[in-house]
Each structure stands twice: as C-alpha cells, then as structure tokens.
Amino acid sequence: VAQRAQTAIYAALFGVVVGSAALFFSHYATDAHFWQRFTFCYLLLGVAYTWYLFALLFINDLKPRRYQAYFREKIAVVIPCYDQDPQVVEQTIRTVLRARGLKQVIVIDDGSTNGVQERLRELVATLPITLHEFEEHAGKREVLRFATTRLLDEDVQFVVTVDSNTILDDDALVRVAEPLFDPEIGASTGSVLLRNERQNLLTRMIGTYTWINLNIQKQAQSVISNVVCCNGCLAAYRADLLREIVDDFANQQFLGERCTHSDDRHLTNLVLKRGYGVVYVAEATSWTEAPATARGFLRQQRRVKRGYIRESIYTLTYAWRVNPLLFAQTLCWDLIAPFLSFGLRIGLIVTAISNPRLIVTTIVPSWIVLTLVRNIFVPLRAGRKLPGLLLYIFYSELCLYWLNLWALFTVKNQSSVTRASTAQA
Amino acid sequence: MSVESPRHAAAQRTAAASRRVRAFRLASWLLIVPTLSFFSFSVVGGARGLESKPDYAGAVGRLAHVLPAVRSSR
Numbered sequence: 001v002a003q004r005a006q007t008a009i010y011a012a013l014f015g016v017v018v019g020s021a022a023l024f025f026s027h028y029a030t031d032a033h034f035w036q037r038f039t040f041c042y043l044l045l046g047v048a049y050t051w052y053l054f055a056l057l058f059i060n061d062l063k064p065r066r067y068q069a070y071f072r073e074k075i076a077v078v079i080p081c082y083d084q085d086p087q088v089v090e091q092t093i094r095t096v097l098r099a100r101g102l103k104q105v106i107v108i109d110d111g112s113t114n115g116v117q118e119r120l121r122e123l124v125a126t127l128p129i130t131l132h133e134f135e136e137h138a139g140k141r142e143v144l145r146f147a148t149t150r151l152l153d154e155d156v157q158f159v160v161t162v163d164s165n166t167i168l169d170d171d172a173l174v175r176v177a178e179p180l181f182d183p184e185i186g187a188s189t190g191s192v193l194l195r196n197e198r199q200n201l202l203t204r205m206i207g208t209y210t211w212i213n214l215n216i217q218k219q220a221q222s223v224i225s226n227v228v229c230c231n232g233c234l235a236a237y238r239a240d241l242l243r244e245i246v247d248d249f250a251n252q253q254f255l256g257e258r259c260t261h262s263d264d265r266h267l268t269n270l271v272l273k274r275g276y277g278v279v280y281v282a283e284a285t286s287w288t289e290a291p292a293t294a295r296g297f298l299r300q301q302r303r304v305k306r307g308y309i310r311e312s313i314y315t316l317t318y319a320w321r322v323n324p325l326l327f328a329q330t331l332c333w334d335l336i337a338p339f340l341s342f343g344l345r346i347g348l349i350v351t352a353i354s355n356p357r358l359i360v361t362t363i364v365p366s367w368i369v370l371t372l373v374r375n376i377f378v379p380l381r382a383g384r385k386l387p388g389l390l391l392y393i394f395y396s397e398l399c400l401y402w403l404n405l406w407a408l409f410t411v412k413n414q415s416s417v418t419r420a421s422t423a424q425a
Numbered sequence: 426m427s428v429e430s431p432r433h434a435a436a437q438r439t440a441a442a443s444r445r446v447r448a449f450r451l452a453s454w455l456l457i458v459p460t461l462s463f464f465s466f467s468v469v470g471g472a473r474g475l476e477s478k479p480d481y482a483g484a485v486g487r488l489a490h491v492l493p494a495v496r497s498s499r
Contacts, residue, residue: 040469047465054461061450366471373464380453 024343056220068181070174080143081164082110086119111137175284186276189230190284206290208388218280225277234286262307305407
C-alpha cells in the first residue's frame with residue numbers, strides 16, 4: 001500500500017508541474033484572472049512560510065531547549081569508510097578518539113579499492129578502535145546495519161554516525177547525544193562547518209548555503225522536534241531505536257527499486273515515523289570539506305535533490321497520522337511549492353525575452369532585496385557570509401530550482417555515494 | 426548527599442549561547458520583525474496590484490472633463 005501511495009504522489013507531482021504551466025499559458029487564451037490569482041496565492045504562501053520559520057526561530061531565541069547533561073553513558077561511534085584518503089580518515093578517527101565521552105569507536109571499510117585498509121589495519125594495532133572490512137562495496141545502509149546488529153557493545157545507549165572526512169570538536173559527541181536523554185527524542189544532529197570555506201567563491205557560497213540550511217531551516221524545525229534530516233557528518237540515534245529500524249533502513253525500496261542514496265534523510269524519516277522527535281544542536285560542531293569545483297558540487301546536489309523528493313514523498317505516507325504539522329510542511333512547502341512555481345519561472349523567462357529592461361531594472365533588484373530580507377539572519381549573525389549569500393541568490397534561482405525539476409524526472413536514478421562531503425544532505 | 430543513580434545527579438544545562446549573545450539575538454528581533462513586515466506588505470501589495478482590473482469607468486469620467494463635448498446630429 002505504501003509503495004502504491006508513493007507512486008501516486010510521485011505521479012501527482014508531474015500533475016502539479018503541468019498544471020502550473022497550463023495556468024501560465026491560460027492567461028494568453030482567456031480573460032479570466034486565474035494566473036494573477038495564482039501568482040498572488042503563491043507569493044502569499046511564500047510570505048506565510050517565512051513568518052512560520054521566523055516565529056519558530058524567535059521561540060528558539062526566547063526559550064532555548066534544555067537538555068540533561070551527559071554523564072558517562074556509552075556512545076558507539078560508527079565511521080563508514082569508502083575510498084577515503086588514508087590521511088583524512090586517520091584525522092577523523094583521531095578527533096573522534098580525542099572527543100569527550102565514553103566511547104566505542106567502530107570503523108567499517110566498505111570495500112574500498114584505494115588501499116586505505118592498510119592504513120586502517122595499522123591504526124587498529126595502536127588505537128582503541130574496532131575495524132571491520134567488507135569485501136565488496138555495500139553502501140552506508142549495510143554498514144550501519146552490520147555495525148548495529150553485530151558490533152555494538154551491549155551497554156551502548158547511543159549511536160553516533162560520523163562521515164570519514166569529518167573532524168569533530170572536543171564536545172561534539174556529548175553535545176549531540178544529550179538531547180537523547182529526553183525519552184521523546186529519537187535522534188539529533190549537529191552543526192557542520194566547512195574546513196575549506198575560503199578556498200574559492202564556490203566554497204564560500206556553499207558555506208553560506210550550509211549555514212542557512214542549518215541555522216535557519218534545521219534550527220526552526222528543531223523547535224518543534226521536526227528536523228527532517230540528520231546530517232551524516234554528525235548524527236546521534238538511540239541505540240535501541242536504531243536496532244528496531246535498521247532493517248527497514250537497509251531494505252528501503254522506491255518505485256520497485258532498492259534505494260542507495262540519501263541514507264541520512266531516510267533514517268531520520270524512520271525515526272520520525274515512529275513518533276519520536278528529531279532535533280538540531282548548534283553547539284555540537286563538526287567540520288567537513290565541501291566540493292571545490294562546480295562539477296563536483298552539482299553532482300552532489302543532483303543526488304541530494306533526488307533524495308529530497310523521494311524522502312518528502314515517503315514523509316507524506318506516514319506523517320498525516322503521526323505528525324500533522326510535518327505533513328503540512330512537507331506537502332505545502334517541500335513538495336508542492338517548488339513545482340507549483342514552474343509556471344512562474346516560465347513567466348520570468350518569457351519576460352526576460354520580451355521585456356529584458358523590466359527584468360534588469362525591476363524584477364532582479366526586487367528579488368535580491370526580498371531574498372536578503374528572507375535571509376536577514378546572515379548579515380545579522382554571520383556577516384562574513386554575506387558575499388556568499390549574494391552568490392547563493394543567483395545560484396538558487398538559476399540552478400538550484402532547475403535541479404529540483406531535473407531530479408523529479410530522474411528520481412529513480414541510483415547514483416552511488418561519493419566521497420565528497422554531504423554537508424547539505 | 427548521595428543519590429541512587431549518578432545519572433540523576435547530572436545537572437540540567439541550557440543549549441544556548443552566552444547571556445550576552447542571547448541578549449543580542451533577542452534585540453535583533455526589533456529589527457527583524459519590522460523588516461519582515463515591510464517585506465510581507467511589499468510582496469502581498471505588489472502581487473495584489475497584478476490582480477486589479479483597469480478602472481475604465483473612472484478613466485472615461487476623467488476624459489469627459491478634459492475633452493470638449495461633441496454633439497452628433499443625424
């Protein structure tokens with residue numbers, strides 16, 4: 001039934017795209033003001049969503065969440081490794097070992113072909129870590145299933161997943177685990193900063209994009225315990241809950257095919273599906289590397305966008321009964337709004353061709369001002385990221401939106417996980 | 426004083442920045458709210474303008490004062 005529901009929702013999204021385009025073209029054929037009313041309603045939706053996000057952020061500033069302090073509960077840290085640079089993964093392991101907390105550190109090599117296993121074997125001899133090697137590449141889902149079902153110590157209470165190119169702050173593990181003392185919270189995720197943010201213009205933009213995703217989107221979602229994706233760089237789960245859901249996680253199918261990407265988003269979905277809350281902890285800081293080339297970044301984003309659509313569809317199949325607010329947010333903003341605006345984008349292209357002066361003198365400046373207002377937290381709380389924000393405005397309009405559309409048509413495409421970081425996952 | 430479980434002895438902590446940072450963040454809402462209100466009225470007002478129909482009757486009425494009346498005879 002769930003598979004049929006997902007297929008139906010997926011098909012309906014194409015209906016939304018076609019309907020939006022039809023509405024735009026209808027204003028050439030009829031005197032009716034459908035198009036103007038549609039534009040008005042769409043902008044109203046955008047404004048309402050902005051107020052909703054800002055209200056949540058205000059609540060967060062006014063009354064931050066309180067968690068019990070970490071004492072000496074055991075945390076298992078799982079580090080999946082696939083074709084990672086040996087020096088980078090060694091750095092990751094060493095920062096995990098240095099981080100505060102009673103730990104069991106598990107490293108699983110997922111069938112690497114670059115010889116990183118040799119370095120890992122050397123490390124096992126000198127460091128308190130558990131190493132397991134897969135003969136063939138199986139993916140993060142199988143890695144986590146194996147670690148959870150076969151390698152966890154019995155007294156482990158929390159499982160933290162850390163990407164093999166991530167560096168942790170000393171307090172990151174205990175901070176990200178602390179929300180899990182609340183029995184209603186099933187998972188939590190930490191903040192991700194870019195080690196190479198100042199490398200070039202692209203990485204500056206990605207740094208801003210990541211900051212907005214975390215400090216605006218996830219922070220707001222966290223107020224109502226509805227964070228929709230725990231970042232793979234640093235995510236914590238209750239061990240008993242993970243044991244319960246890990247088989248569903250490993251065996252996920254979409255449109256009849258096994259899923260091999262957007263693992264973190266699905267794992268978070270499974271936690272939310274069981275009625276647990278998911279939160280974001282800004283103080284749990286990790287550092288990773290973003291792709292430094294446009295090609296690498298676009299490849300990463302294509303995968304992220306496909307997962308975004310697939311998992312948003314999955315969310316709709318359960319959220320209507322366990323979390324109505326999450327359902328409404330996913331339906332209206334994550335799924336319908338991007339595709340509903342297809343007609344508006346066509347309208348902008350037509351205007352750009354027929355009246356380029358209007359675009360240059362009015363529409364683009366207005367759009368920049370409005371986007372700056374929507375992201376007012378960047379100049380107010382992260383002033384150094386302002387140049388990145390200006391780049392992000394153009395990138396999101398010229399590229400990100402169309403990637404969404406492209407992802408809709410290729411959502412079944414199974415790309416394997418790349419070594420590049422997934423800071424925006 | 427002893428406790429049965431050391432877990433319960435652990436203090437509660439607040440996942441927030443320092444008091445000074447928190448005060449600055451709260452104060453920043455004095456700027457954020459008016460800016461967001463202006464943003465909302467601009468967007469909604471601008472979009473509402475798209476929907477309005479031209480005032481043909483008013484335009485004709487104004488023309489009547491500007492142009493000389495023309496009397497036609499059969």
